Amino acid sequence: MEDLIKALQIFLKYNNTRCPTCCVHDILLIDPSIRFEDVSEEDKKELDDLGFFFSDEFDCFGSFRFGSA
Secondary structure (H helix, E strand, O other): OHHHHHHHHHHHOOOOOOOOEEEEOOEEEEOOOOOHHHOOHHHHHHHHHOOOEEEOOOOEEEEOOOOOO
């Protein structure tokens, strides 16, 4: 759970929406208002280490590690 909290704290720097996540087909998706190009290279690396990637299919960051399965 600590890794999920770290990732959410990173995403919080880029937006603080009321409904920041959803799960679709076992992937946890992050609010698409957080654009890939707005996230720093350092934060992208940290998010990758924490199990998050940018999904071209959903046009947002996501993680299978923290999905609904």
